[in-house]
Amino acid sequence: MAQLYFYYSAMNAGKSTTMLQSSFxxxxxxxxPVIFTAKIDNRFGEGKxxxxxxxxADAELFTVETQLFDHIATLNEKQKVHCVLIDExxxxxxxxxxxxxxxVDTLKIPVLCYGLRTDFRGELFTGAQYLLAWADKLIELKTVCHCGRKANMVLRTDENGVAMADGDQVEIGGNERYVSVCRKHYKDALK
Structure with a gap:
């Protein structure tokens, strides 16, 4: 029976690694399997x-305009799709x-989604909000803070490594801009 899965975590918990292993x-x-990723995140090349x-791995791209049901249904007509994996x-x-x-419900294809739960302000991303509400299975992937506790928050830092409290929700970056920390160190950094 097909289900909708949401694998979520802070940054650097291995979401993409886990997704690529599932695809393999x-x-x-x-x-x-068919992999999708957000076009907005092209740090490693478009469609990767x-x-x-x-x-x-290569991936299909999605933007906010992409009609995912139609796109997946078309792919499934050309060649049976056994699983959809969505990064970001x-x-x-x-x-x-x-x-x-x-x-999941109509085409009976399992969909496995991998992404962040919250942004650097501690607020839900829209995709995460509705995946948390509608997914059949919620799986938290864990990473650790520098103190050894579970990291469940993400800090955005400026070019000097100082934590930022304000800014646009989406700014693509990696370890040079974001740090996964526990809630205590998240709050301490923003004091």
Whole structure:
């Protein structure tokens, strides 16, 4: 039975690595997984998903305008799709989360989403908000703060490494801009 999964975490918990491993598992069994990633995040090249440990794969791109149900249905007509994997799922819109739930319920294709739960202000991303509300399975992937506790928050830092409290919700970056920390160190950094 197909289900909608949301794998969420702070940055650097291995979301992309876990997703690429799932894709490999499907391929190893002769199945056809399809990977999607957000066009806005092109740090590793357009149409690529890369993990920090060096794994990578080609991906379909989505923007806020992408009609995911229609796109996936078309791909499925050309060649049976056994699983849809979505990296950077925090960038999905409410409508797109609804569409991928239709992929699960109507096309009977499992959809595995991987993304951040909250932004650097501690607020939910739209995609995460609706995945938390509508997904069949919620799986937290864990990483650690420099103090050893579970990191569940993300700090955005300026060019001097100082934590920022304000700014646009979306600013693409990696370790040079973001640090995963526990709630205590998140609050301490913003004092």
């Amino acid at each position: 598992n499907y391929q190893e069994r002769g199945m056809n 998903v890369s993990s920090r440990i060096g794994l990578e 799922s925090q960038f999905l819109t409410k409508e797109q989360v609804h569409q991928i739930s239709d992929v």
